[in-house]
Amino acid sequence: MDAISFAVSPAALALRSGEHQALTFTIPSPAPAGGMLIDVRTDVPDSVIMPEVMVPANATSVTVPVQGGKPGSGSLFFTSSAGESSVAVTVTAK
Numbered sequence: 001m002d003a004i005s006f007a008v009s010p011a012a013l014a015l016r017s018g019e020h021q022a023l024t025f026t027i028p029s030p031a032p033a034g035g036m037l038i039d040v041r042t043d044v045p046d047s048v049i050m051p052e053v054m055v056p057a058n059a060t061s062v063t064v065p066v067q068g069g070k071p072g073s074g075s076l077f078f079t080s081s082a083g084e085s086s087v088a089v090t091v092t093a094k
Contacts, residue, residue, distance in 0.1 A: 005083040006038075012088040013076075015068030023050070024063040027082045031055040036080055044074030047091040053078070068092075 007026040015021055025038055038053040049067040056062065066076075068091040076087045 026061040038080040044072040047072035
C-alpha cells in the first residue's frame with residue numbers, strides 16, 4: 001500500500017512563550033478502530049509543548065493545543081500510517 005498524505009493546519013505556528021495555538025490534523029479517511037497515532041518529533045524540543053496526537057476511531061481530524069516554551073525556531077515533524085508532514089514553528093519571548 002502506498003503512503004497517503006495527511007494535512008496539518010496551520011502550515012506554520014508563531015507563538016510567544018506560554019501562548020497556546022490550535023493545530024489540526026486531517027487524514028484522508030476515517031481512523032481505524034482504536035484510533036490513529038501520529039508520531040510528533042521536533043528539532044526544538046524546549047520550544048514546543050504539546051500532547052500526544054491521536055485521531056479518534058472513525059474520525060478524520062483532531063485538534064490539539066500547542067504551547068510555546070523557550071524562544072526558538074524550528075519545525076514539528078509528523079509521521080503516521082497515513083504519511084508524513086511537517087510544520088514550521090517559531091517561538092518568541094513575551
